[in-house]
Amino acid sequence: MLDSILEAVTFVSVRYKDTKEQRLLRRELHVIFGICARQRLGFNLSVIRIRALRVLLPVVVVVLVILGATTVFPVGSSSSNAPPRPPIGIALQDRPNDAGGAIEITWEASKDDSRGRGTVNSYSIYRSEQPQSGFVKIKTVSSGKEEYRYNDEEVENDKRYYYRVTAETSSDAFSDSGVVGPVTASPQWFHSDRWNMLIALLIVSASVLTFITLARKGKDLYIRPIAGLQAVDEAVGRATEMGRPVLYVPGILDMDDVQTIAGVAILGRVARKTAEYETSLLVPVSRSVVMSAAQETVKEAYWDMGKADAYHPDMVRYITDDQFGFAAGVDGIMLREKPATVFFQGAFYAESLILAETGHSIGAVQIAGTAMTSQLPFFVTACDYTLIGEELFAAGAYLTEDPRLVGSLKGQDVAKGLAIAFIVIGIILETAGYHWLTNFLKVN
Amino acid sequence: MAPEAKSGIVDRLRNIDRRIIFIFVAASVVIPLMFPLGLPLKSSPPSRALFQEIESLQRGSVVLMAFDYDPATEVELGPMSLAILKHCFRKGHKVVGLALWPQGAGLARATFSEAGSDYNVKYGVDYVNLGFKAGGLVVIDSLGKSFHESFPKDVDGTPLEDLPLMKNINTYADIDFVMSMSAGDPGLPFWIMMAQGRYGKKVGGGCTAVSAPMLYPYYPNQLVGLLGGMKGAAEYELLVGEKGAATKGMDAQSIAHALIVLFVIIGNIFYFVGKRRAKRGGGVI
Amino acid sequence: MRREIPLIITFVCGITMIVQFFIPHEPFGSMKSYFQQSYMIIAAFAMILGICNLTKLHVNKIRYKRPHWGYSIVLLAGLAGMTIPGLFVGAIKEGGIFDFLFKNVHVPMQSTMFSLLAFFVASASYRAFRARTLDAALLLVAGFIVMLGRAPIGDAMTSFLPEGGQMSDVANWIMAVPNTAGQRAIMMGAGLGVVATSLRVILGIERSYLGGD
Numbered sequence: 001m002l003d004s005i006l007e008a009v010t011f012v013s014v015r016y017k018d019t020k021e022q023r024l025l026r027r028e029l030h031v032i033f034g035i036c037a038r039q040r041l042g043f044n045l046s047v048i049r050i051r052a053l054r055v056l057l058p059v060v061v062v063v064l065v066i067l068g069a070t071t072v073f074p075v076g077s078s079s080s081n082a083p084p085r086p087p088i089g090i091a092l093q094d095r096p097n098d099a100g101g102a103i104e105i106t107w108e109a110s111k112d113d114s115r116g117r118g119t120v121n122s123y124s125i126y127r128s129e130q131p132q133s134g135f136v137k138i139k140t141v142s143s144g145k146e147e148y149r150y151n152d153e154e155v156e157n158d159k160r161y162y163y164r165v166t167a168e169t170s171s172d173a174f175s176d177s178g179v180v181g182p183v184t185a186s187p188q189w190f191h192s193d194r195w196n197m198l199i200a201l202l203i204v205s206a207s208v209l210t211f212i213t214l215a216r217k218g219k220d221l222y223i224r225p226i227a228g229l230q231a232v233d234e235a236v237g238r239a240t241e242m243g244r245p246v247l248y249v250p251g252i253l254d255m256d257d258v259q260t261i262a263g264v265a266i267l268g269r270v271a272r273k274t275a276e277y278e279t280s281l282l283v284p285v286s287r288s289v290v291m292s293a294a295q296e297t298v299k300e301a302y303w304d305m306g307k308a309d310a311y312h313p314d315m316v317r318y319i320t321d322d323q324f325g326f327a328a329g330v331d332g333i334m335l336r337e338k339p340a341t342v343f344f345q346g347a348f349y350a351e352s353l354i355l356a357e358t359g360h361s362i363g364a365v366q367i368a369g370t371a372m373t374s375q376l377p378f379f380v381t382a383c384d385y386t387l388i389g390e391e392l393f394a395a396g397a398y399l400t401e402d403p404r405l406v407g408s409l410k411g412q413d414v415a416k417g418l419a420i421a422f423i424v425i426g427i428i429l430e431t432a433g434y435h436w437l438t439n440f441l442k443v444n
Numbered sequence: 445m446a447p448e449a450k451s452g453i454v455d456r457l458r459n460i461d462r463r464i465i466f467i468f469v470a471a472s473v474v475i476p477l478m479f480p481l482g483l484p485l486k487s488s489p490p491s492r493a494l495f496q497e498i499e500s501l502q503r504g505s506v507v508l509m510a511f512d513y514d515p516a517t518e519v520e521l522g523p524m525s526l527a528i529l530k531h532c533f534r535k536g537h538k539v540v541g542l543a544l545w546p547q548g549a550g551l552a553r554a555t556f557s558e559a560g561s562d563y564n565v566k567y568g569v570d571y572v573n574l575g576f577k578a579g580g581l582v583v584i585d586s587l588g589k590s591f592h593e594s595f596p597k598d599v600d601g602t603p604l605e606d607l608p609l610m611k612n613i614n615t616y617a618d619i620d621f622v623m624s625m626s627a628g629d630p631g632l633p634f635w636i637m638m639a640q641g642r643y644g645k646k647v648g649g650g651c652t653a654v655s656a657p658m659l660y661p662y663y664p665n666q667l668v669g670l671l672g673g674m675k676g677a678a679e680y681e682l683l684v685g686e687k688g689a690a691t692k693g694m695d696a697q698s699i700a701h702a703l704i705v706l707f708v709i710i711g712n713i714f715y716f717v718g719k720r721r722a723k724r725g726g727g728v729i
Numbered sequence: 730m731r732r733e734i735p736l737i738i739t740f741v742c743g744i745t746m747i748v749q750f751f752i753p754h755e756p757f758g759s760m761k762s763y764f765q766q767s768y769m770i771i772a773a774f775a776m777i778l779g780i781c782n783l784t785k786l787h788v789n790k791i792r793y794k795r796p797h798w799g800y801s802i803v804l805l806a807g808l809a810g811m812t813i814p815g816l817f818v819g820a821i822k823e824g825g826i827f828d829f830l831f832k833n834v835h836v837p838m839q840s841t842m843f844s845l846l847a848f849f850v851a852s853a854s855y856r857a858f859r860a861r862t863l864d865a866a867l868l869l870v871a872g873f874i875v876m877l878g879r880a881p882i883g884d885a886m887t888s889f890l891p892e893g894g895q896m897s898d899v900a901n902w903i904m905a906v907p908n909t910a911g912q913r914a915i916m917m918g919a920g921l922g923v924v925a926t927s928l929r930v931i932l933g934i935e936r937s938y939l940g941g942d
Contacts, residue, residue, distance in 0.1 A: 099758030144502040187754045258923040268937035288779030318779035324842035349628040357849040371919035374658035381857040389915040393922030412925040462852035469851045483881035516839035582765040661909045698882030707855040
C-alpha cells in the first residue's frame with residue numbers, strides 16, 4: 001500500500017516535470033508514512049511529529065485530488081500491471097570499423113528500470129525492413145544498466161532496417177519506444193581508430209628498413225657487447241672439453257609466441273656450434289609444433305656445417321604440454337645426462353627457477369634469456385648469464401653479425417628513442433593539463 | 445690452526461648442503477599450519493578494488509569467470525576463486541565459468557559446487573560451467589562474436605539453449621564484468637588484450653604470486669583489481685568475511701618468508717666474513 | 730626452392746596479418762580468425778607427431794637397454810594409464826577412472842612440482858643474493874620489504890608505525906611504483922624487440938629458425 005501510493009506520487013511528479021513543490025510533497029509523504037509505520041510497530045512518537053502529521057495529512061489528500069484522480073488511481077491501484085515508461089534515446093548506427101553486417105543499437109534505461117523503480121525487468125529489440133509492419137523480436141536484454149548497447153549481427157549490407165525497443169515488466173506489461181530508422185550496414189575499408197598504430201608501424205618499419213639498407217651498404221654499426229652471448233662459444237667449448245652434452249630449452253610456449261621464434265633462432269646458432277665441436281645436443285620441448293620447427297632448425301644447422309651424419313631427430317624431444325610435467329621431465333634429463341652447458345631461451349613461467357636451480361645443482365654453465373619480466377629475477381639469481389627482454393630478440397643479430405640483422409637492431413633503437421621522447425612529452429603535456437597526445441596514442 | 449678451522453666452518457656454511465635449507469623451509473611451513481599464530485591481516489588496494497567492483501555490481505549482473513589454472517597452482521588460485529564466487533553468489537550475481545586450461549574445467553566444477561553449497565543457487569539459473577576450450581586468445585576473441593558458437597554445450601554436454609541463464613547471454617555486451625584466475629598463458633594478459641582492449645569490458649582477476657609483478661603495470665587502468673597469490677586470496681577472504689584456506693596459510697607464508705630473509709642475511713654475513721678473510725690472506729672469493 | 734617456399738609463405742601470411750589489423754573489410758576482416766583456427770588445427774595434428782616422437786624415443790630406450798631405461802617404462806605406463814581411460818572409459822565424468830587418476834595422482838604430483846619453487850627460492854636466495862655493490866644492497870633491502878610486507882608478519886613487525894607506513898604499505902608502494910616502472914620499461918623494450926623480430930622474420934632477414942643463416 002505504502003509503496004503503491006509513493007509510486008503513484010512519484011509517477012505524477014515525474015510526469016508533471018518534478019517541481020520543487022512536488023519533491024517537497026514526496027518528502028513529506030515519506031515522513032508521514034514513515035511515522036505511521038513506526039507507530040504501528042509501537043515506537044513512541046514525539047508530540048511535534050503528531051502535530052506535523054495532523055497538519056500535513058489533509059494537505060496531502062487535497063494535493064492528490066488536485067493532481068488528478070484520473071492519473072493517480074490507475075497507476076496506484078495496480079502498479080505492477082501498468083505499462084512501464086518506455087526506453088529513451090534510441091540510436092541506430094552502422095557498427096563502426098567492421099566488415100559490415102552489423103548495426104549497433106543503443107538506448108537509455110526506462111525511468112522504470114530496476115535502477116529506478118524496478119518494474120522493468122527486460123528490454124526486447126524488434127527489427128523490420130518496413131517502418132509500419134513486419135517487426136520480429138531479435139533479442140531480449142536484462143534490465144539494470146544505465147545504458148544499453150546491442151549489436152545486431154544478422155543484417156545484410158546496404159539494406160534499410162527499422163527498429164523498436166520495448167521495456168517489459170515481469171507481468172508482461174510493456175511500452176514501446178516507437179519505430180526508429182532507417183539504418184543500413186556497410187563494411188569499412190580502414191579502421192578509423194587505428195591511425196596512430198599505422199603511423200607507429202610505419203615509423204618503426206621505416207627506421208628498421210633504413211638501417212638495414214645502411215648496413216647492407218657497408219656502414220659500420222656498433223652494438224654493445226652482451227656478456228651472455230659472448231659466452232656462447234666458451235660454454236659450448238666447455239661441454240666439448242668435458243665430454244658432456246649441451247641442453248637447450250626454447251621456452252614452454254608455442255611457435256605463435258615471438259619469444260619461442262627467437263629461442264628457436266638462437267638454437268640454430270647453438271646447433272651450428274655443437275655441430276662444429278661435435279658435441280651432443282639435447283633439446284626438450286613442450287609443444288609439438290616447436291618440436292617440428294626445432295628438428296628442422298637443428299637438422300639444417302648440422303647439414304650446413306657438413307655434419308649431417310651427426311644429426312639425429314631424437315636430439316629434439318617432445319616431453320609434454322603440461323607445464324610442471326615438462327619441468328619434471330627436463331629436471332630428470334639434467335640429473336641423468338649431466339649437461340655441462342644449459343640454455344634457457346624463450347618464454348618461461350614459474351618453472352624457470354625449478355629448471356635453473358636443478359641446472360645449478362649439477363654444476364652446469366647456464367645462459368638464460370626471456371622477455372617474461374616476472375621470471376627474470378629467478379634466472380638472474382640462478383644462471384651465469386641472462387639476456388633481459390629485448391636482448392633475447394637481439395641475440396640472432398649478435399651471434400651472426402649479419403649486417404642486415406645488426407641494422408634492424410639499430411632501427412629498433414631509433415624507435416625506442418622516439419618512444420622515450422613521446423613519454424617525456426606526454427608527461428609534460430599531461431602535467432600541463434593537455435590530453436590530446438594521450439588521447440591520440442590510445443589504442444583501440 | 446684456529447683461523448683455518450674457522451675459515452673451514454665459514455666455507456662449509458657458505459656452501460651448505462641445500463637439503464638442510466629445504467628441511468628448514470619444510471618446517472617453517474608445516475609447524476605454523478599445525479600451530480597457527482593468528483597474525484593480523486590487512487587488505488591491499490588492488491584486492492580492495494576488485495572487491496569493490498563486485499560489490500558495486502547490480503544484483504543479477506553477469507560475471508564471466510575464467511578458470512585459467514591447473515592443479516599445480518590450485519593452492520594459490522583455488523581459495524581466491526572460491527572467495528570471489530561466494531561473494532558473487534551472496535550479492536546475487538550470475539556467474540558464467542569457463543576454462544582456457546584443460547584442467548581448469550574440472551577445478552571450476554569443484555569450486556562452483558563448494559561455493560554454491562552455502563547459498564541458494566541453482567546450476568543453469570545462477571551459474572554455469574561452460575568447460576574447456578582450446579585456443580587461448582582465439583577463444584577470448586570468439587566470445588565477442590558468440591558464446592553459443594564458441595561453447596555450444598556446457599561442461600556436462602548440455603546444450604546452451606537448455607540453460608536458462610545462457611538464453612540472454614551471447615556476447616560480451618551481455619556480461620558486466622570479466623575475471624580470469626590466471627596461472628600463466630593463456631591467462632589475464634590475454635583477457636586484458638582482448639576483452640578489455642578490444643571489447644571494452646572491465647577486467648579483473650587473480651594470479652599466482654610469481655606473476656603478480658608482471659601484472660601490476662596493468663592495474664588500475666586495464667585491470668580494475670588484482671589478487672596476487674595466496675596473500676591476495678587471504679585478503680579477499682578477509683574482505684568477504686569468510687576465513688578459508690588462504691587465511692590459514694598466511695602464518696606459514698609469514699614464517700617461510702621470514703626464514704628466507706634470515707637465510708639471505710646469514711648468507712651475506714658469511715660472504716662478508718669470507719671476503720674480509722680473503723683480503724687479509726690474499727685469497728680469492 | 731626448399732627454403733624459398735617457406736619464406737614466401739611466411740611473407741604472405743605476415744603481411745596479411747598486418748593488413749587485416751587496419752582493414753576490417755572482407756576478405757581481410759575474417760583472415761585473422763581463419764589463420765588462428767588453421768594454426769590450432771595444425772597444432773592438434775602436430776600433437777600426434779609429438780606423442781609418436783615421445784613413444785619412439787622411449788621404446789627404443791627400453792629395447793636397447795640404454796642407461797636409465799627403467800624410467801622409460803614408468804613414462805610409457807603413465808602415458809597409457811591416462812590416455813586409455815581418457816579415450817575409452819569416459820574422459821571427464823565425475824567418479825570415473827580418469828577423474829580418479831586426475832584427482833589422486835595428477836593433482837598431488839603437480840602441486841608437488843609447484844611447491845618445489847618454495848624450496849628452490851630459499852636455496853637460490855641463500856646462495857646468490859649478495860650485497861656486492863650499493864645497487865645490489867638496495868635491491869636486497871627492497872626484496873626484504875616486499876617479502877615481509879607480502880605476508881602478515883611484516884605488519885606485525887611494524888605495528889608500532891602509523892597506518893600507511895607499515896611494511897605492507899611500503900611493499901605495496903614498491904610493487905606499484907618502482908616495480909611497475911621497471912616492468913613497463915622492460916615490456917616496452919621487449920615489445921619493440923617483438924616488432925623488429927617479426928619484421929625480420931616476415932621480410933626473410935631472420936631465417937635461422939629455418940636452420941640457415
